Amino acid sequence: MAASVGVISEITLQQYPLHGGGVTYSTTLNVSIALPSRNAPRTKRFEAVIDSGASRCIFHASIGRFIGLEIEKGTLEETLGINGTSRNYLHEIVLFAPGGIINIRAGFSEDLPIAGLLGMNGFFDHFKVTFDPTAQQCEIERIF
Amino acid sequence: MASETNLRLEALRAAPLDKWIALSEDESKIVAVGSTYEEAVKNSEIAGVSDPVLLKTPKVWLPLSV
Numbered sequence: 224m225a226a227s228v229g230v231i232s233e234i235t236l237q238q239y240p241l242h243g244g245g246v247t248y249s250t251t252l253n254v255s256i257a258l259p260s261r262n263a264p265r266t267k268r269f270e271a272v273i274d275s276g277a278s279r280c281i282f283h284a285s286i287g288r289f290i291g292l293e294i295e296k297g298t299l300e301e302t303l304g305i306n307g308t309s310r311n312y313l314h315e316i317v318l319f320a321p322g323g324i325i326n327i328r329a330g331f332s333e334d335l336p337i338a339g340l341l342g343m344n345g346f347f348d349h350f351k352v353t354f355d356p357t358a359q360q361c362e363i364e365r366i367f
Numbered sequence: 368m369a370s371e372t373n374l375r376l377e378a379l380r381a382a383p384l385d386k387w388i389a390l391s392e393d394e395s396k397i398v399a400v401g402s403t404y405e406e407a408v409k410n411s412e413i414a415g416v417s418d419p420v421l422l423k424t425p426k427v428w429l430p431l432s433v
Contacts, residue, residue, distance in 0.1 A: 235372075237375075238372065238376045239379060239431075240380040241428050241429065242427045242428045246376065247430045253420050266404075266421075267389075267408055267411070267418070267420075268418070268419070268420050268421065269420065269421040270420060272431065283404065285387065285403045285404040285423075286404045288404075288405070289403075289404050289408070335423075336426070336431075337422075337431070338387075338421060338422055338423045
C-alpha cells in the first residue's frame with residue numbers, strides 16, 4: 224500500500240479563454256525539469272496539464288532543447304490520441320514537483336500544443352489525485 | 368478591483384497565439400514573449416523577471432483534448 228509523505232497541494236482549476244468567447248478549465252501544475260546529472264540547471268517554472276489520459280509525461284521539445292537534450296536522439300515512441308498518432312522521443316529527466324524531485328522517462332514532442340502534460344507514468348504513480356468539481360479544485364498528495 | 372485570476376485570464380486572452388509567453392510571478396500579466404521556450408526565458412530576464420511562469424499558447428483557444 225502506498226504511503227503519503229505528507230505533502231499535499233491544493234490546486235485551483237485554471238481558466239483559459241475560448242475562441243469566440245467564454246472560458247474553459249484545466250487542472251495545471253507549475254513544474255520544472257532538468258537533466259538527471261548532478262547540479263544540472265533546471266528550467267524556469269512552466270505550466271503542465273494534469274492529464275490522466277496521457278500514458279506518460281510529455282513535454283514540448285522546445286523545453287527539452289533548453290535543458291540540453293538532443294531530442295531526436297531519444298527513443299522514438301508513437302502515441303495514439305483522438306486526433307491520430309504523434310511521435311515522441313523519450314529521455315530520462317528529473318521532474319521538480321511538490322514533495323521533491325522525481326526521476327522519470329518523459330516524452331518530448333514538437334507537436335504538443337501546450338508546454339507539458341503530466342500523465343500516468345511519471346506523475347500519477349507518485350501522487351494521489353483527487354478532483355473536486357464542486358470547489359473547482361484538485362488535491363494532489365505525494366506518495367511513495 | 369480585478370482578481371489575479373481574472374487578470375490572468377485577460378492576459379491570456381490578449382496573448383499572441385502559437386507563442387511561448389512568460390507570465391509575471393503572480394501570473395497577472397505577460398512579461399515576455401518568444402517563438403521558443405528559450406527565447407521567452409531570455410526575454411523575461413531582459414524584462415527583469417527572474418521567476419516567471421512559462422506557457423505555450425495554442426494556435427487557437429479551444430477546449431483541450433490531447
